Amino acid sequence: MIFSLRQRPEQRLDLSALVPDLLAGKTAAQIERIELQTTRTRVDVGEIFRLRMGDAQSVRIEGACERLDRVGQAMTGGEVLVDGDVGTKAGRLLAGGRLILHGNSGPWAASGMKGGVIEIHGDAEDHLGGPLAGEMAGMRGGVVVVRGRAGDRAGDRMRRGTIIVEGGAGAYAGSRMIAGTLIVGRKAGALPGFLMKRGTIVLGEGAGALAPTFLDCGQHQLLAMRLWAGLIEPLSKRAASLLRRPLQRLAGDMAVLGKGEIFIGS
Numbered sequence: 373m374i375f376s377l378r379q380r381p382e383q384r385l386d387l388s389a390l391v392p393d394l395l396a397g398k399t400a401a402q403i404e405r406i407e408l409q410t411t412r413t414r415v416d417v418g419e420i421f422r423l424r425m426g427d428a429q430s431v432r433i434e435g436a437c438e439r440l441d442r443v444g445q446a447m448t449g450g451e452v453l454v455d456g457d458v459g460t461k462a463g464r465l466l467a468g469g470r471l472i473l474h475g476n477s478g479p480w481a482a483s484g485m486k487g488g489v490i491e492i493h494g495d496a497e498d499h500l501g502g503p504l505a506g507e508m509a510g511m512r513g514g515v516v517v518v519r520g521r522a523g524d525r526a527g528d529r530m531r532r533g534t535i536i537v538e539g540g541a542g543a544y545a546g547s548r549m550i551a552g553t554l555i556v557g558r559k560a561g562a563l564p565g566f567l568m569k570r571g572t573i574v575l576g577e578g579a580g581a582l583a584p585t586f587l588d589c590g591q592h593q594l595l596a597m598r599l600w601a602g603l604i605e606p607l608s609k610r611a612a613s614l615l616r617r618p619l620q621r622l623a624g625d626m627a628v629l630g631k632g633e634i635f636i637g638s
Contacts, residue, residue: 375421377435383412388442392450395428444471463490487514495520502528527554536611546573555611568632576637586624593618
């Protein structure tokens with residue numbers, strides 16, 4: 373099922389309704405009448421997209437731009453493939469299926485994610501996998517792979533799941549982590565793991581500055597890391613290669629619970 377953008381919209385649009393489980397069983401006329409929630413003028417799918425009917429379990433959005441928000445939100449199965457950039461909260465609360473973005477994503481991608489896979493072939497802006505205001509936890513499960521770089525606070529308050537960023541990341545990567553795994557293939561910004569309680573952060577090229585509340589535990593080449601590399605290799609060969617190298621281990625953040633760890637490539 374293909375949605376081709378007619379032209380760049382004049383306002384931000386909410387595409388959370390265009391996911392396989394909500395489109396299944398609907399006719400073309402019913403789909404074209406779906407309202408895309410906005411804060412301004414009422415807009416239907418048919419006004420914004422040219423629709424080509426097909427299997428609702430495989431949705432394709434062509435000509436996307438950064439004004440399309442909540443793409444793939446709360447989907448439970450199937451696949452959504454996007455050609456172009458997307459706006460804020462892509463894949464938020466995703467519970468199953470696969471969201472593939474051939475472009476960049478806005479802030480809060482994978483926020484509250486519970487399962488499934490998100491693959492971003494461009495860059496991800498700030499708060500990748502992080503919580504919205506008032507929420508106690510960010511990403512809760514699933515796997516996110518970013519082929520480019522991530523902005524600040526990637527993995528903030530992450531509770532479960534895995535985030536792989538093949539490029540670099542901004543400041544405070546893995547801040548306030550509760551659990552889960554964050555892998556950054558290149559250099560991260562200042563203060564990764566700031567106030568993390570548990571969880572694992574792997575940095576391929578170190579960070580701008582580390583908090584003094586992490587303890588150096590020496591260099592290791594752990595069997596667990598080599599086993600983990602075999603599991604993630606189908607998703608990211610670069611991340612798998614990093615986990616097979618000797619890694620310097622830092623324990624912390626000792627300013628809080630202190631059961632987290634940061635591994636830095638040698």
